[in-house]
Amino acid sequence: MDLKFIYKNHKEYEGKEVSFIARIRSHRQGKNINFLVMNDGTTINDIQVVYTSDLKNINSISEARVSAILEVKGIIALTPGKQQEFEIKATNIELLDQAVENYPLQKKEHSPEFLREIAHLRARTKTFQSIFRIRSAAAFAIHKFFNENDFIYVHTPIITENDAEGAGESFIVTNRADDKYEEDFFAKKATLTVSGQLNAEAYAQAFKKVYTFGPTFRAENSNTSRHAAEFWMIEPEVAFADLNDNIELIESMVKYVINYLFEHNKEELLFCEQNLEKGLIDKLQNVKDSNFVINDYREVIEILKEAVKNGHVFEDSRIEFGMDLGTEHERYICEVVNNCPTFVKNYPKEIKAFYMKQNDDQKTVAAVDLLVPGIGELVGGSQREDDYDKLISRCLEMGIKQEDLWWYNDLRKFGYYKSAGFGLGFERLIMYVTGATNIRDVLPFPRTPRNLLF
Amino acid sequence: MDLKFIYKNHKEYEGKEVSFIARIRSHRQGKNINFLVMNDGTTINDIQVVYTSDLKNINSISEARVSAILEVKGIIALTPGKQQEFEIKATNIELLDQAVENYPLQKKEHSPEFLREIAHLRARTKTFQSIFRIRSAAAFAIHKFFNENDFIYVHTPIITENDAEGAGESFIVTNRADDKYEEDFFAKKATLTVSGQLNAEAYAQAFKKVYTFGPTFRAENSNTSRHAAEFWMIEPEVAFADLNDNIELIESMVKYVINYLFEHNKEELLFCEQNLEKGLIDKLQNVKDSNFVINDYREVIEILKEAVKNGHVFEDSRIEFGMDLGTEHERYICEVVNNCPTFVKNYPKEIKAFYMKQNDDQKTVAAVDLLVPGIGELVGGSQREDDYDKLISRCLEMGIKQEDLWWYNDLRKFGYYKSAGFGLGFERLIMYVTGATNIRDVLPFPRTPRNLLF
Numbered sequence: 066m067d068l069k070f071i072y073k074n075h076k077e078y079e080g081k082e083v084s085f086i087a088r089i090r091s092h093r094q095g096k097n098i099n100f101l102v103m104n105d106g107t108t109i110n111d112i113q114v115v116y117t118s119d120l121k122n123i124n125s126i127s128e129a130r131v132s133a134i135l136e137v138k139g140i141i142a143l144t145p146g147k148q149q150e151f152e153i154k155a156t157n158i159e160l161l162d163q164a165v166e167n168y169p170l171q172k173k174e175h176s177p178e179f180l181r182e183i184a185h186l187r188a189r190t191k192t193f194q195s196i197f198r199i200r201s202a203a204a205f206a207i208h209k210f211f212n213e214n215d216f217i218y219v220h221t222p223i224i225t226e227n228d229a230e231g232a233g234e235s236f237i238v239t240n241r242a243d244d245k246y247e248e249d250f251f252a253k254k255a256t257l258t259v260s261g262q263l264n265a266e267a268y269a270q271a272f273k274k275v276y277t278f279g280p281t282f283r284a285e286n287s288n289t290s291r292h293a294a295e296f297w298m299i300e301p302e303v304a305f306a307d308l309n310d311n312i313e314l315i316e317s318m319v320k321y322v323i324n325y326l327f328e329h330n331k332e333e334l335l336f337c338e339q340n341l342e343k344g345l346i347d348k349l350q351n352v353k354d355s356n357f358v359i360n361d362y363r364e365v366i367e368i369l370k371e372a373v374k375n376g377h378v379f380e381d382s383r384i385e386f387g388m389d390l391g392t393e394h395e396r397y398i399c400e401v402v403n404n405c406p407t408f409v410k411n412y413p414k415e416i417k418a419f420y421m422k423q424n425d426d427q428k429t430v431a432a433v434d435l436l437v438p439g440i441g442e443l444v445g446g447s448q449r450e451d452d453y454d455k456l457i458s459r460c461l462e463m464g465i466k467q468e469d470l471w472w473y474n475d476l477r478k479f480g481y482y483k484s485a486g487f488g489l490g491f492e493r494l495i496m497y498v499t500g501a502t503n504i505r506d507v508l509p510f511p512r513t514p515r516n517l518l519f
Numbered sequence: 520m521d522l523k524f525i526y527k528n529h530k531e532y533e534g535k536e537v538s539f540i541a542r543i544r545s546h547r548q549g550k551n552i553n554f555l556v557m558n559d560g561t562t563i564n565d566i567q568v569v570y571t572s573d574l575k576n577i578n579s580i581s582e583a584r585v586s587a588i589l590e591v592k593g594i595i596a597l598t599p600g601k602q603q604e605f606e607i608k609a610t611n612i613e614l615l616d617q618a619v620e621n622y623p624l625q626k627k628e629h630s631p632e633f634l635r636e637i638a639h640l641r642a643r644t645k646t647f648q649s650i651f652r653i654r655s656a657a658a659f660a661i662h663k664f665f666n667e668n669d670f671i672y673v674h675t676p677i678i679t680e681n682d683a684e685g686a687g688e689s690f691i692v693t694n695r696a697d698d699k700y701e702e703d704f705f706a707k708k709a710t711l712t713v714s715g716q717l718n719a720e721a722y723a724q725a726f727k728k729v730y731t732f733g734p735t736f737r738a739e740n741s742n743t744s745r746h747a748a749e750f751w752m753i754e755p756e757v758a759f760a761d762l763n764d765n766i767e768l769i770e771s772m773v774k775y776v777i778n779y780l781f782e783h784n785k786e787e788l789l790f791c792e793q794n795l796e797k798g799l800i801d802k803l804q805n806v807k808d809s810n811f812v813i814n815d816y817r818e819v820i821e822i823l824k825e826a827v828k829n830g831h832v833f834e835d836s837r838i839e840f841g842m843d844l845g846t847e848h849e850r851y852i853c854e855v856v857n858n859c860p861t862f863v864k865n866y867p868k869e870i871k872a873f874y875m876k877q878n879d880d881q882k883t884v885a886a887v888d889l890l891v892p893g894i895g896e897l898v899g900g901s902q903r904e905d906d907y908d909k910l911i912s913r914c915l916e917m918g919i920k921q922e923d924l925w926w927y928n929d930l931r932k933f934g935y936y937k938s939a940g941f942g943l944g945f946e947r948l949i950m951y952v953t954g955a956t957n958i959r960d961v962l963p964f965p966r967t968p969r970n971l972l973f
Contacts, residue, residue: 067669067727069669086759086936088724088934089934105727105759106723106724106725106726106727106728106758107669107726107727107728132933132934133934134759134934134935134936161936162905162934162935162936163934164932164933164934165932165933168932168933168934185718185721185926185927185929185930186721186725186933188721188722188725188726189724189725193725194725194726197671197673197722197725197726198671198726200672200674201671201672201673204662204672204674205662205666205672208658208659208662212659215521215523215561217651217652217655218654218655218658218659219651219655219963220654220658220734220751220962220963221963221964222749222963222964222966222973223677223734223736223749224690224711224736224748224749224966224971225971225973226971226972236678236692236693236694236704237692237693237694237695238690238691238692238711239690239691239693240690240691240738241691242697242698243696243697243698244696244697250690250738250740250748250968250969251748251966251968251969251970251971252969252971253971255971257677257678257692264639264963264964264973267639267640267642267973268642268651268963269560270542270560270643271560271640271642271643271647271648271651272560272561272642272648272651272652273521273559273560273561274560274561279733279734280674280677280733280734282677282678284694284704286704294678294704294705295676295677295678297674304560305540305559305588451616472639472972472973473639475639476639478618478619478622479586479618479619479622479640480542480543480586480587480588480616480617480618480622481588481616482540482588482615482616508674509673509674509675509676509718509722510675510676510718512676512678512705514704514705515704515705515706516705517678517679517680517705517706517707517709518680518926519676519679519718519721519926
């Protein structure tokens with residue numbers, strides 16, 4: 066039996082025998098009575114097993130160490146008033162596999178830094194059990210949301226010749242020890258994708274509604290708590306859709322995921338609230354229940370100017386049209402001003418990507434970011450430029466090579482009427498819904514500069 | 520409105536006005552009456568629009584080319600006895616975006632080779648609409664299957680320092696134009712993963728049941744219809760599970776996916792049957808309904824020897840214990856002998872990976888392959904070696920570097936009682952369920968030697 070099943074049905078099973086295989090989390094031996102705390106990974110709730118020296122193979126069991134695997138048969142006894150609601154009175158225990166003495170995860174507090182060094186083991190702790198259960202559930206919720214809304218899931222390529230935003234910082238994929246890429250596997254320079262958007266756009270023209278959900282890469286040498294070299298992105302794209310449709314889609318997707326977690330992962334969220342972020346549940350409840358505010362970028366600039374005038378001090382207080390918003394500005398808008406998730410739209414074209422639709426004012430593009438309290442930007446999206454000539458001239462202005470992008474630009478020649486989409490960094494979402502403050506703690510095996518273990 | 524909606528509800532909407540945006544697939548103009556065949560990507564079924572010269576903006580509409588985008592308002596008229604069940608009598612049409620004259624996908628037959636050269640457009644054809652709808656649905660079915668069975672979805676890393684099976688043929692991931700990897704981004708040589716299994720095993724020890732579903736890579740210079748440099752794999756791993764549990768899991772997953780497609784994608788399957796593989800539906804029905812046969816490898820060898828003795832000619836007819844089964848042998852077993860999907864288990868250890876559990880006979884390992892009629896091997900799996908010393912000595916025998924695998928081998932020190940799992944190549948599954956014969960036609964943007972477009 067799975068411990069999840071036993072945990073859920075322990076009342077009906079009172080006085081009955083159950084059997085299960087699980088790992089020892091702690092082992093305490095008394096004079097007459099001994100306690101095992103066990104877990105099999107199917108629930109974050111541990112189960113207490115009580116045994117006495119009457120046990121058939123007491124000698125081997127009494128030597129079982131933390132992390133050893135036991136098969137337990139026993140009777141469920143309710144223990145009202147105690148810390149746990151029930152325990153198992155063992156009738157038979159078999160030691161299936163012993164653990165060595167120096168198992169690194171003994172029952173004590175470990176630092177996040179130490180746990181990152183044992184990423185092959187840390188998922189056994191309650192914190193990482195909670196985080197990675199939530200990660201798995203959120204991934205499923207995203208697939209379910211798009212499936213229910215008739216989106217087609219597209220596996221856009223990982224190895225690519227284009228770098229999407231012209232941002233550079235791509236990893237090279239090669240078979241060679243030099244840069245003679247014309248003699249390489251693909252007979253040209255190949256890189257790891259930074260975004261599936263351009264390919265998704267081609268598929269949106271075929272299926273109307275598509276999304277990607279896959280790994281993306283940045284060879285950015287920044288050792289911060291928010292950057293990883295490898296992370297997962299969700300990128301939907303909808304043909305015949307404009308910026309307002311996009312905003313509606315973002316809001317409904319974010320709320321859907323949080324709803325799903327409330328329905329399926331309340332225990333894990335509560336554990337995260339108690340151990341990672343006070344007020345987590347209220348924060349998420351607030352997002353679920355609020356109507357997100359929509360601000361124009363120009364409005365935001367005015368609000369920030371006013372704030373500075375009234376004495377608010379930002380690290381960067383030179384507020385002017387054309388500036389990129391920093392996290393401090395984003396958080397001020399959604400936390401102090403709106404106290405609510407906030408869309409900011411119509412950014413200056415100079416600070417946004419070449420493919421975003423130019424607005425009639427010639428100065429802004431139909432871009433939108435979703436800012437959320439506590440974190441700032443969570444989602445970035447836009448309506449795409451649908452005019453072939455404008456797209457090409459924007460490429461030229463921004464110095465973007467076109468020879469790799471002919472097929473993308475060409476989409477505009479073959480009937481292209483509005484297309485909009487967004488990108489959601491999956492790890493940023495998981496940090497947001499778990500309260501984890503370091504991206505290394507929401508990736509099973511994180512990849513960062515000079516760090517490639519496991 | 521989506522055309523999917525109109526198609527589904529056309530009877531209730533008879534005589535009523537509908538409106539939609541869609542792309543022209545063909546445009547035929549008669550003396551008094553004109554026909555548009557249109558599709559918006561939400562269904563593989565095209566919709567016929569009829570218009571007369573009474574139309575307000577008849578001049579622009581009559582010039583609308585194949586692939587142009589139109590907004591159509593019109594009345595649904597049932598057309599019993601005709602090829603299509605209903606048509607739209609247009610009351611108003613707007614040309615939203617014209618297409619150029621030389622749109623490559625005119626209404627005629629195109630070769631698969633030509634269509635691969637326009638992978639950014641080919642998803643608009645009915646064949647690729649069907650294939651990629653099925654691909655999307657199958658991916659969702661797999662996530663749903665594992666979710667319903669309490670598996671945790673783990674994003675195992677793409678960039679890695681280990682090559683899992685020691686097979687070589689990994690792509691290098693670098694920031695440099697030379698091989699001074701100690702000065703590289705990760706301060707060591709990094710490669711693209713060939714399998715997520717080893718990392719999944721670590722997580723199975725934490726969650727009992729886990730699976731990965733992500734891209735994997737092979738830098739194999741083979742230009743066949745079954746090899747791609749980048750493809751997606753599904754790799755579940757279950758702790759406390761043996762080879763028989765594994766076999767049950769494989770059978771139930773394969774049947775679940777086919778059932779899901781029968782329930783949700785019957786139209787696309789029928790299109791594939793008519794255009795890609797005669798008898799496809801019966802083939803899949805047979806898989807769905809049959810109890811898969813289980814043969815021991817030794818049995819298989821005896822059966823093949825007997826077949827040769829009785830005059831059956833294989834390309835490789837030197838049948839003996841120790842040989843790897845070729846596709847011809849695999850297909851003979853599941854097509855001629857069993858006429859049914861067939862598990863073959865307990866292969867000679869020499870032809871299998873280092874991590875597979877050695878059987879007591881010292882000669883075989885607890886490996887299992889699923890062979891299916893028409894294709895041969897679809898799934899490969901095994902119970903994993905749980906004995907630390909045996910694992911290490913097998914590594915040494917097979918010349919596998921251990922310095923990168925210490926953490927994997929160490930799992931056996933910390934309580935490790937049985938673990939089993941398998942790998943399913945997602946593209947092979949999609950080829951099987953669609954009848955597509957070239958892997959390049961089931962990948963949105965395939966990557967093969969000297970081919971890196973889009």
